[in-house]
Amino acid sequence: MKSQYILLATIAIIIILSFITYYNLSPINSINPNLIGKNFEDQIIYTYQNFGYNYISNYTLYFENYTKEINYNFSFICISSYNLSIQECNENNINCCYYFKGFFIVNQSILKYCNENFILYSPPNWICFCYNVNNSNSYYINFFCI
């Protein structure tokens, strides 16, 4: 009788543990908005420094497709004194660039996501990006200049 109880209880524990193991070993989310954002930032800088500004629009295109494939929303707005061959921003679109000559007053209404207010002068030449990465759980917003 005693050993039967022990056996039953042991079986119960094993079943409970198996359930917990099953739910705990569900795939770990290896990517998060923060990492994706840093990926974009680092590789834009890398592209600019190693291959030149002509390749930046190419990289942003690959990056947009990549984030779509892994079910993340990604959008950016850039300000540049170079022509990056990314479409020019008007009032409503995203994934676009403001190209400027002379000086440019940057405020939040232009950048949409980033709370940055400053004036850019040309020269020196600037490329700045404000980007936003999000999924259903979390988001990451950042601003950087090259």
Next chain:
Amino acid sequence: MRSWIILVELAFSIILLTFFFLYTYYSKYNNYNIYTFDPNNLIYLNSSCNNNLYIYEIINLTNNNITICYFGKQVNSTYIENYEPIFEYLYAGQNYFNPYILIIFG
């Protein structure tokens, strides 16, 4: 007598569960630490599988070639079925512009 056995089993299961939770918590925590991999240190991983420390996949976006390297050996996708991706990064290229996705499995 019965209640005594149930109590012992209860204590036993609590101890077991505690250890189990601690184990899973710390193993996951360690996995998350792997994400703090510095992407700059992984840029040398390429499709020639010359690194025998990692299991990784390289997806070349220019020609859509997929290469899977299993500790320095080029293999097919059946080798990595039981592994989870622990790091993912879109590189712009190494010596010239050639975007590729690096996925490290662990």
